[in-house]
Amino acid sequence: MRLRLLGLLMLSVAMGAVQAGNRQRELDYANGLQQSAGQSGGVWLTSGGQPFFALFTEAEKTDNSRAVIVLHDMGEHPDQQPVVHGLRIVLPQHGWTTVSIQLPLREMGASREDYYGLFDEARGRIQAGADYLRNRGAKNIALVGYGMGAAMAAYTLSQDSKGLDALATISLPLPDSALPQAQIGEFIKNIALPFLDVYAEFDLPEVADTARQRRMLGKDNPVYRQIRINGENHAYRHDPMMLIKRIYSWLALSLGPN
Structure with missing residues (x-):
C-alpha cells in the first residue's frame, strides 16, 4: 500500500498536478520521515485526488475520542523540531490523539506571499485529516497550527468550521497583503470557537507587533485567550515544553478533561 501511494505521488509530480505545490519536496520529506530510525505512525491520506503524508499517534490510556490536527510552519514537515514534534x-500522553499532516509546499526560498495560493489545498487536507480522525473514533477535534500552519487553520475555519471544536494558534501572523487568503484579521473576528493565541516575546514582527491588534479582533469572542511566552523567539527552542504545556492545559480547560 505504501509503495502504491508513493507511486501515485511520484506520478502527480511528473504530471504537474493542478493546484499542487512542490510535490517533490513533499515526497522527499515523506521518504525521510519513513526511513528515520524508530519512526512509526506514518499514514497516507487523500485530498482532491492527491495523496499526502501524515503522522498519526494514538492517545495513551484512553480512546481516540479527543483529537488534534497539528499543522507545521512554512516549508516544513509533520515532524518539525521542536514545536510540531513535541506537540504530536x-x-x-495527555489523552489527545494527534495527526500531524504534511501541508502543501512551495519551492525552496519561496516567500510567504507565495504560500497564500496554497490555502485552499491546505483546507482540503485539514478536512481529510478531520475525516480520518472521525473514522478512528474522534468526537472532539481541535486544530493546533504553527506559523503558516496557524494562518491556514484560521483560513479553514473562516470557510467552514463544521466538525472542528477549537483552535490554538502558535505565532499567528497578521500579514500586510491584499490577497483574500491573507485577511487573517477578518478570520479572527469571525471565529466563535475556543481560541488560544500564543506568541513569543521575540517573535517575528508580523506576529509580535500585531499581538494587541489580534487581541482587539478577538474581543467579541468570550472564549478567545492570548498568551505571550517570555524569553522565546519564533523557534521556541529555549523551552518548547513550556509552550506545549500551555497548549494541552488549555485544551483540557476548553474542551474538558479526558
Whole structure:
C-alpha cells in the first residue's frame, strides 16, 4: 500500500498536478520521515485526488475520542523540531490523539506571499485529516497550527468550521497583503470557537507587533485567550515544553478533561 501511494505521488509530480505545490519536496520529506530510525505512525491520506503524508499517534490510556490536527510552519514537515514534534508526541500522553499532516509546499526560498495560493489545498487536507480522525473514533477535534500552519487553520475555519471544536494558534501572523487568503484579521473576528493565541516575546514582527491588534479582533469572542511566552523567539527552542504545556492545559480547560 505504501509503495502504491508513493507511486501515485511520484506520478502527480511528473504530471504537474493542478493546484499542487512542490510535490517533490513533499515526497522527499515523506521518504525521510519513513526511513528515520524508530519512526512509526506514518499514514497516507487523500485530498482532491492527491495523496499526502501524515503522522498519526494514538492517545495513551484512553480512546481516540479527543483529537488534534497539528499543522507545521512554512516549508516544513509533520515532524518539525521542536514545536510540531513535541506537540504530536506529548499531547497523546495527555489523552489527545494527534495527526500531524504534511501541508502543501512551495519551492525552496519561496516567500510567504507565495504560500497564500496554497490555502485552499491546505483546507482540503485539514478536512481529510478531520475525516480520518472521525473514522478512528474522534468526537472532539481541535486544530493546533504553527506559523503558516496557524494562518491556514484560521483560513479553514473562516470557510467552514463544521466538525472542528477549537483552535490554538502558535505565532499567528497578521500579514500586510491584499490577497483574500491573507485577511487573517477578518478570520479572527469571525471565529466563535475556543481560541488560544500564543506568541513569543521575540517573535517575528508580523506576529509580535500585531499581538494587541489580534487581541482587539478577538474581543467579541468570550472564549478567545492570548498568551505571550517570555524569553522565546519564533523557534521556541529555549523551552518548547513550556509552550506545549500551555497548549494541552488549555485544551483540557476548553474542551474538558479526558
